[in-house]
Amino acid sequence: MAESTLARPPVAAEGGGSRKPRVARIAPRPGESRAAWILASPFLLLFAVFTVWPVFQSLFMSFTDTRRRDLRTPFAVDFVAFENYARALSDPTFLKAAGNTAYFVVVGVPLTLAVALAAAVLLDRGITRLRAFFRLGFYTPVITSIVAVAVVWRFLLQPDSGLVNTVLGWFGITGPNWLGDPNWAMPSLIAMAVWRNFGTGMIIFLAGLQGVPYMLHEAAAIDGATGWQRFWHITFPLLRPTLLFVSVTTAIGYLQFFEEPFVMTEGGPLDSTLSLAFYTYRQFSFGNFGLASAVSYLIFVVIAAVTVLQFRLLRENT
Template sequence: MSTGARQEVPAAAARSGPEAPAVDTILDRAGPRRPALRRAVVGWAFALPFVVLFLIFMAGPVLASLLMSFTDLRSADLRNPLAVDFVGLDNYARLFSDELFRRAALNTVLFVVVGVPLTMATGLAAAVGLNAGVTKFRTVFRVGYYLPVVTSIVAVSVVWKFLLHPDAGLVNSLLWLVGVDGPNWFFESRYALPSLILMATWRNLGFLMVIFLAGLQAVPGQLYEAAVIDGAGRWTRFRRVTLPLLRPTLLFAAVVTGIGYLQVFEEPLVMTQGGPLNSTLSVSYHIYNQFGFGNYGYASAASYLLFVAVVLLSLLQFRLMRSTD
């Protein structure tokens, strides 16, 4: 009996004592938090070097250039950049009154308006041909079409200078065979910008070909079989089946290509240096020149106008995608 009494006392004392959360409950509550907190600390520890470098080398310069666009900072003021004058929106107003910037903006808009549909059309044609062609040589053609995308712009420019050379170029030689005197493509203002657009189209159609080919291979074959049973021809199947199912892919390709062409820089830099008579001057190349001239405030303002154009084009993509859905 004494043993039983000893066993009952702790139980009775536990029942009569003040109510407190059980130890198991406390561990259940605190236990999951400790591993989660540990994982969060470890994760931030690994991410901290990138965050610090991003703030120093990316976010910092972006913020500095935004502030710079509201000043008259020039190369002569770099010794004391805090002493420059705050000019508000004068740099932005100056852009709209600058004839050279307006010419660069017009060239860039023409590059986008003409280059995007042309690149998409050729990329889609290549993708459709590869999707329906012989599988034996499909890989060879894929590599051939995509090779200019990963090729250096210097190598591409050498090829196009050979093709469009006014005297010994392949294009002018073919035109001479049919009795046409070919122009000096890159040194006549009428032909310089179209020549760069053709060069950019040839260089970038392989990228869009890969995207369109992935979209085409995702189209169910049963839809084409049903269309054939209904008597639809090849063009009808392409217009009624392929294009509607490729609409999201087409929108993505249009926006990605448009953003790239809004920032066109390498082609005029390497091929024409913005000439002749500024006929190939783009906004990006104009910004590059202004930084070289030391007009940092003016160039920063032009950069942010280009950034606004890119953002508006991206918002247009989201709106079109929403309406498509």
Template sequence: MSIPTEVAANAATRSAGPGARPPAGGPRRRRGSLGVQNLAGWLFSTPFLVLFGVFMALPIIATLLMSFTDFRLRDVTDPFHARFIGVDNYVKLFQDDKFLTALFNTAYFVVVGVPLTIVLGLLAALALNNGINRARTFFRIGFYAPVVTSIVAVAVIWRFVLDPQDGLISGLLAEIGVTAPDFLGSGALAMPSLIVMAVWRNLGTVMVLLIAGLQAIPAEVREAGRLDGVGTWQELRRITVPLLRPTLLYATVITTIGYLNVFEEPFVMTQGGPGNHTLTVSLHMYREGFNFFHMGYASAMAYVLFVVILAITALQLRLLKDNTR
């Protein structure tokens, strides 16, 4: 059994007497090697830090400063020519009926879409973890395939599926003599249609997370419950869901963040229509910034959305912390 370097150095010092110095290869060499390792770590991290600073940190700071100006297309060549207007953009936001409509639509998308995604993802995870024994891998791939498919491609396909004239659903309903409604052209059906598509696409992510959580539950806990006469529903309600709470809340956090940023679905499928019924904050921000070039106003919108996401995420993480102590 070998003696560590510091122990050997201390033993040599004690044996040499109180006035002796530690050997040259002791703690000083260790401190020197740690310094070299730290320097090497920083050198290897430098490319990432440079890229992060140039393409992430600087634009984020610039956007924050831009939100306090009337920055427009004319100021792109000379950014310092933009006029400072303080918090006028933020005040204007909450007097803008279109922004308030977009905020309501985004909240509707989140409040309905997130619970549906979590519940259906949990049911799929339970079925694949316990109920389905044959072709389990096939079903897992099938549920997860939409997640790794381009959202633009998915939205285009769903737009054709929901087409009232030549779509798949209209063709199936025509076989039984029923006229298909205009899913994306109706103010009452457009947003629910987008939610159904988003739930279908994101269900796979939640399913994978919850399968991992289910497999982490000790088998002894389930067996003890069965010995005590716990039924299937009671096992789910009193054993599975409480032990899955951290995973469920994590899945809820990332799903909520994604749904608050919803953009591609309305952009590709409805363009925010009909009558702004599917206009979301991200889509409204894109239009103000890149269609009308009100970049200062769009920047203020982006930071309002950022604060909303931060507040909701902090609340959910607080719930996660309080329930896993």
């Protein structure tokens, strides 16, 4: 894979699309264009029907009063302008879900990045043996089904018979009823999300660290910089594009968190773990397709905004 340089994450690299594809050729062939369309058409057909169409249909539905009974006649519905959006924004449950989602993202993303970066740096600089072994172990949770690990974590976090509180008990700490306490339920979900997801960031950071020249560290060491100074002034700035990439993809995933509350808390206690995606799913199950579409579009807008914001924040000061 000669093209996929690691210092330059794919999203950023593809964004502009300014790089010309390599087409050194003898002469354009008459059959070329036809062949291209034959190769492209199966994908484009499926893509148009199952990706492009739903994106527009979703926007349309969000401005209508579509309900489950309109399922067979999705266009025989009334236009209600911004009523669904207004209804969502004035629903206290929606606002609660929005706050919970913000909590999950604002605490969860930096924590995931910090753990991922710490693991990557320790593996890269701290040890010489067993590197692949640790890397494999730390990465394993990423490949597992969130539903399955959520079931397991529900057991681990049980107040009396759970492993977590038993281990805390060895140190004389009485652990709370993690998932049953409105104050502890969200931190529990965040802990599980960090546990499951930091492996992806770690692998990408490890690849990014390969791009930090050893020479720079040597030069700084000769000038008397400590290890800590070298990390903040050499490694960290050079990792900025990688950091941006990991933080954007992690935030996009976390903004849609759904399986964790669905399996572990069913949104409770007292809606303290109800997420925006879960709220959307609930409105969908109640048959309020128009309202659910409006909320899903709001999530989309927030995802786009958060992505732009992160590009701004992390691009500056370079």
